[in-house]
Amino acid sequence: MASHEVVIFGASGYSGLELLRLLARHPNIEVVGASSDSSRGERVFSRLPEWPSDLVFEPHDDLMRRVTRAQTALLATPAKTSAELVKLLFDRGVSVVDLSGAYRLQDPRAYVDWYGFAHPYPELLAKAEYGLIELNDRRVRPQTPRIIANPGCYATAAILASLPLVVANLIDNSPIVIDGKSGVTGAGKTLDEKLLFGEVAESVRPYRVARHQHTPEIERALSFVAKRQVVVSFTAHLIPMRRGLLTSVYARARSGVRQEEVDRALTDMYAAGRFVRVVRDRPPETGILTGSNFAEVGAVLDERTRTLIAFAALDNLVKGAAGQAIQNLNRLLGFEPNAGLLPERFEQRNAGSPA
Amino acid sequence: MASHEVVIFGASGYSGLELLRLLARHPNIEVVGASSDSSRGERVFSRLPEWPSDLVFEPHDDLMRRVTRAQTALLATPAKTSAELVKLLFDRGVSVVDLSGAYRLQDPRAYVDWYGFAHPYPELLAKAEYGLIELNDRRVRPQTPRIIANPGCYATAAILASLPLVVANLIDNSPIVIDGKSGVTGAGKTLDEKLLFGEVAESVRPYRVARHQHTPEIERALSFVAKRQVVVSFTAHLIPMRRGLLTSVYARARSGVRQEEVDRALTDMYAAGRFVRVVRDRPPETGILTGSNFAEVGAVLDERTRTLIAFAALDNLVKGAAGQAIQNLNRLLGFEPNAGLLPERFEQRNAGSPA
Amino acid sequence: MASHEVVIFGASGYSGLELLRLLARHPNIEVVGASSDSSRGERVFSRLPEWPSDLVFEPHDDLMRRVTRAQTALLATPAKTSAELVKLLFDRGVSVVDLSGAYRLQDPRAYVDWYGFAHPYPELLAKAEYGLIELNDRRVRPQTPRIIANPGCYATAAILASLPLVVANLIDNSPIVIDGKSGVTGAGKTLDEKLLFGEVAESVRPYRVARHQHTPEIERALSFVAKRQVVVSFTAHLIPMRRGLLTSVYARARSGVRQEEVDRALTDMYAAGRFVRVVRDRPPETGILTGSNFAEVGAVLDERTRTLIAFAALDNLVKGAAGQAIQNLNRLLGFEPNAGLLPERFEQRNAGSPA
Amino acid sequence: MASHEVVIFGASGYSGLELLRLLARHPNIEVVGASSDSSRGERVFSRLPEWPSDLVFEPHDDLMRRVTRAQTALLATPAKTSAELVKLLFDRGVSVVDLSGAYRLQDPRAYVDWYGFAHPYPELLAKAEYGLIELNDRRVRPQTPRIIANPGCYATAAILASLPLVVANLIDNSPIVIDGKSGVTGAGKTLDEKLLFGEVAESVRPYRVARHQHTPEIERALSFVAKRQVVVSFTAHLIPMRRGLLTSVYARARSGVRQEEVDRALTDMYAAGRFVRVVRDRPPETGILTGSNFAEVGAVLDERTRTLIAFAALDNLVKGAAGQAIQNLNRLLGFEPNAGLLPERFEQRNAGSPA
Numbered sequence A, B, C, D: 001m002a003s004h005e006v007v008i009f010g011a012s013g014y015s016g017l018e019l020l021r022l023l024a025r026h027p028n029i030e031v032v033g034a035s036s037d038s039s040r041g042e043r044v045f046s047r048l049p050e051w052p053s054d055l056v057f058e059p060h061d062d063l064m065r066r067v068t069r070a071q072t073a074l075l076a077t078p079a080k081t082s083a084e085l086v087k088l089l090f091d092r093g094v095s096v097v098d099l100s101g102a103y104r105l106q107d108p109r110a111y112v113d114w115y116g117f118a119h120p121y122p123e124l125l126a127k128a129e130y131g132l133i134e135l136n137d138r139r140v141r142p143q144t145p146r147i148i149a150n151p152g153c154y155a156t157a158a159i160l161a162s163l164p165l166v167v168a169n170l171i172d173n174s175p176i177v178i179d180g181k182s183g184v185t186g187a188g189k190t191l192d193e194k195l196l197f198g199e200v201a202e203s204v205r206p207y208r209v210a211r212h213q214h215t216p217e218i219e220r221a222l223s224f225v226a227k228r229q230v231v232v233s234f235t236a237h238l239i240p241m242r243r244g245l246l247t248s249v250y251a252r253a254r255s256g257v258r259q260e261e262v263d264r265a266l267t268d269m270y271a272a273g274r275f276v277r278v279v280r281d282r283p284p285e286t287g288i289l290t291g292s293n294f295a296e297v298g299a300v301l302d303e304r305t306r307t308l309i310a311f312a313a314l315d316n317l318v319k320g321a322a323g324q325a326i327q328n329l330n331r332l333l334g335f336e337p338n339a340g341l342l343p344e345r346f347e348q349r350n351a352g353s354p355a
Helices: A014-023 A060-066 A079-091 A108-115 A153-167 A215-226 A259-270 A318-333 B014-023 B060-066 B079-091 B108-115 B153-167 B215-226 B259-270 B318-333 C014-023 C060-066 C079-091 C108-115 C153-167 C215-226 C259-270 C318-333 D014-023 D060-066 D079-091 D108-115 D153-167 D215-226 D259-270 D318-333
Strands: A004-009 A029-035 A072-075 A095-098 A128-130 A147-149 A176-182 A205-207 A232-238 A245-252 A276-278 A295-302 A307-314 B004-009 B029-035 B072-075 B095-098 B128-130 B147-149 B176-182 B205-207 B232-238 B245-252 B276-278 B295-302 B307-314 C004-009 C029-035 C072-075 C095-098 C128-130 C147-149 C176-182 C205-207 C232-238 C245-252 C276-278 C295-302 C307-314 D004-009 D029-035 D072-075 D095-098 D128-130 D147-149 D176-182 D205-207 D232-238 D245-252 D276-278 D295-302 D307-314
Touching: A004 A014, A004 A060, A014 A029, A014 A318, A029 A060, A060 A079, A072 A079, A072 A318, A079 A095, A095 A318, A108 A215, A128 A215, A153 A176, A153 A215, A153 A232, A153 A245, A153 A259, A153 A295, A153 A307, A153 A318, A176 B176, A176 B245, A205 B245, A215 A232, A232 B245, A232 B307, A245 B176, A245 B205, A245 B232, A259 A276, A259 A295, A307 A318, A307 B232, B004 B014, B004 B060, B014 B029, B014 B318, B029 B060, B060 B079, B072 B079, B072 B318, B079 B095, B095 B318, B108 B215, B128 B215, B153 B176, B153 B215, B153 B232, B153 B245, B153 B259, B153 B295, B153 B307, B153 B318, B215 B232, B259 B276, B259 B295, B307 B318, C004 C014, C004 C060, C014 C029, C014 C318, C029 C060, C060 C079, C072 C079, C072 C318, C079 C095, C095 C318, C108 C215, C128 C215, C153 C176, C153 C215, C153 C232, C153 C245, C153 C259, C153 C295, C153 C307, C153 C318, C176 D176, C176 D245, C205 D245, C215 C232, C232 D245, C232 D307, C245 D176, C245 D205, C245 D232, C259 C276, C259 C295, C307 C318, C307 D232, D004 D014, D004 D060, D014 D029, D014 D318, D029 D060, D060 D079, D072 D079, D072 D318, D079 D095, D095 D318, D108 D215, D128 D215, D153 D176, D153 D215, D153 D232, D153 D245, D153 D259, D153 D295, D153 D307, D153 D318, D215 D232, D259 D276, D259 D295, D307 D318
Parallel strands: A004 A029, A004 A072, A072 A095, A095 A147, A128 A147, A176 A232, A276 A295, B004 B029, B004 B072, B072 B095, B095 B147, B128 B147, B176 B232, B276 B295, C004 C029, C004 C072, C072 C095, C095 C147, C128 C147, C176 C232, C276 C295, D004 D029, D004 D072, D072 D095, D095 D147, D128 D147, D176 D232, D276 D295
Antiparallel strands: A176 A245, A205 A232, A245 A307, A295 A307, B176 B245, B205 B232, B245 B307, B295 B307, C176 C245, C205 C232, C245 C307, C295 C307, D176 D245, D205 D232, D245 D307, D295 D307
């Protein structure tokens, strides 16, 4: 089958290596460039034994010089770096899937408020599409090249858990409380004392309380489908594991809502979804999803307090980053939705639920 | 100083061993009996190298025969076992601090609803005192012997975080959402496949969603101080660590409430509290508290959504179990509040806060 | 491409699920049966989200009744169970790859000494082949059906690290000391208090000191290639991780041996090896190999003490179990050596080393 | 009882905080100064909730100016820093217990070979005493002030396991192989990518193979008691835990040696030892020793291969660092050997063994 060429910027971090791991198996894609300023000169397979070629990590600038508009770029760089790289690539006619938050929001002021920097190319924000596959709105820009903003890991889980409740109109207008718990790879391979094993093991701690930068993309996505302003109070927690992310969503059930409606809302939403499965007999958990692009969702109506409690679990590096980016790549390039993510023989199981 | 004799039932589990570890240093208490059906015949110091005597674990029945009303009993047995042992001890005139939930609730029906068994001695429930030191209400029964129900680990953290908000009247009447995250020792040394290292490591999962048995004791404590019915929706999560527990509390702020009032509410509540400290410069975290009887609390007003977010962190085996039991023992027996828990030289630092 | 049918006994344990995970991608193999007495009735994809079919775990007996000689059986059952199942399958003409130790040794007495049971079918031992791909000796039995004993996880790593030293005659005749360190999944999903998270986390402990049952298969393999009796003192250690295994091998260097000869011995041995790579710039480590069928080996001559120190790292569930079983299956059935283990595009990189 | 004043340099690292944690309970010692360049200005109790005073971390230089010869200094600084600080303190007449390796070796060249720097004060090396309490040789210098070099964590465990074998003359002259496994706090709170949680969790790796700087102090100690040159090949391994260290020692048994002699050698050596206990029914393990100054030792004769296998387990921050430093301090100052390390009521149990 014809092969499409892809380049990866920021390829030696946790998300970048995960892109390489998954793309090694993609039947339609060939990775022809991988940049990393910190690992320049190192061969990819020294970091990833299964990597099939002699590809070498090169500096961002070298890769940028080589990239052509026949290729597609994946960016696993920090938001400030991505903001610049996307502009350079777009100007050269190269389509991009950006794993950072640099183009997820439309309002330039939100970058000052939530990311702490003024976006350097606010005019480009309107050209970017938010790449959450399960969201009906794709708002595809009829443009070439395209800029796809891959959703954040917390945002993906938060939206997947909340979406059915909002779409089926099961909850009232009060703020949705979202409590996120993530393993450390979500923070990237950052040299920060707080991320040392000695500081993370045997400890749990909240961070960016009510200030996490994934909040506005969650609100934007939910508001779009709700056709009203949805308000979210989100708090992130770091827990001692490498991979895995769970969001616990707490909302006020509308009066009269019953568990059967909740069940139906989830099933209706995800029956057709390839990579989201509804679990009923047990709550979602992350361990079973390690290395996989599947997310699990579940929801319980606490009748006594009229609280709707929904969960989504996923692997933050796969469905929360690299796997979802490949879903976006497949859609952008017209490949099979499962390509690179599931065995080719996989045919959608009709149940959609493991229970 | 004169020494008081204590016996421990269920002494070889995680909480039981922690009682022994702490009491080894208690200046006024001598442990003269330790029961364990599973470790019978084994010497205590084989499990706890610092144990100073040749004490041997003996069967519950043997210990029960020996205990006298001059002694006090600590129970680290499961709730159903404790329900029976407390009755036997009470009838023999022995005061008890019970670490299980067997006597924490007053309404016998709550045991059917939340614990899944009919309480065998409902008439004894009214004689029990709820031993959360920081709660003003002690409702001390003018009786001998006394039954003190040591609070649950989640309940302790949930109440410590919520108490200032309720007392200072900062939140409205809507249900309080509490998201608890705990290490595995909270579940005891139970032979359950779900507690194997291979199943817990690299995973996070909710459990007992909206059905956790600590819910009614949280509601009861908060309702008492609020002088109204406080409703709580509590969900527990298992995270991959041995010790440590964090509760994240989400409530609706009353209109007009500002961060300064929140800060003052915490400071007012815990300025005099020996083992609860208010943190401001960072959120509470569990790692720093391992092995200690201190809890950390903090609270942030999310102005944008008017959500009050409060946290409490503690070591589930110390402040959440054995340490708090020793606080209760000290109060019961008239010893210094810090005895066995802090160096004798410790004098209350006036700030009460590390920031 | 034509598909070969395979059945798996013991499919819901750690090794069994890993077989399923890998075979889901195998281009030539279709899994048509999966037995598990403990998970009977459960669908495979409830445990393994990526599983592509509606296959259901069934009891061992049911699967045994269905299996035909046109199929091949993979056994991920305990040694005593495998001893029986292999006999039943062999008698029915079905070829087997057995992941247990039941047919790894030739001397029936060794089962009494090392496994603690008398082998029920000693006459079958001589018909089994030891399936360590990298060992030149395959001693293939010209028989149908065939019995392939998949090597133990520790044994695989121990042999891979020692083989070059023995083949190149770099070490003297004194016993080789092997210190093994493994994550807990090597022990299977066994309900044993010593395997609870609370007992494994934050602890390291030796076990089966000088009595581990992988010792005789290590000695047998090394003695075969050395053409002399090689004696090994092996000690296993449990460390707090899920997957991953490292063996540290200590042997006396022959006089005159230099580091260059050691380097050459490793390169000569593994240049052609698809799944063993030699590392030089750093010692082997397990983290980089999680989920992969690659092993890393490295060796250092401690000139000062004339000790040759060799290491092998691997994922105990892949190269140490399921992945190696698939290598054996590929060889047995004449498929590509990489099939199911690497992307099809993978072509042997000439260097063989990541450095 | 009269209180002796102590100052701690490098007090905010893992070993420094452990010194503070233990000294908070020491009946005879008052910590009057704690230096930390990185945490200057922070109050000690913000890092250590149980700390009883308002002590503030101050810069090394400030503390150095204040220290008097009536006080004693504990150094938990890196070796190069300690080399300088010891000199300054010694010149001012202050006795020192140094937890680094700066004064553990006598031969200045060994610093170039093993530590990678030329020792700045080689003439001071001969004045230092090696503070392994269990070693009969104390070679106390009849000098004031005294310099006590606290042994390394690996060295302590390696020597404790090997000492009985050497003293009882159970092993031959061939090199002793020592395989060490340690949690990450042994490496200190160093900002090194290899120590991030994401790199340490789910991985095991050797490091400083045959080049670890604790090797010469192990050889020096064992050679002294053996009255011959003992040669050791030592390799360190990093395993995913915070605290805990196990050494596995492999030596050739002299012909004729039997297990009973091994047992007796251990019992004879450690019967009188307060903080070393011999275990027989199971191998030593680290988990049971967390937070304690006890070490466990055990030894097994592998009759088949004539290998003597000995283990020692300890908490690297207590017996391997801060606890042992307090043992040295107690000896230096004439306090009870248990002071600050065990409850005062502790009286030596006669058995010395938990089995």
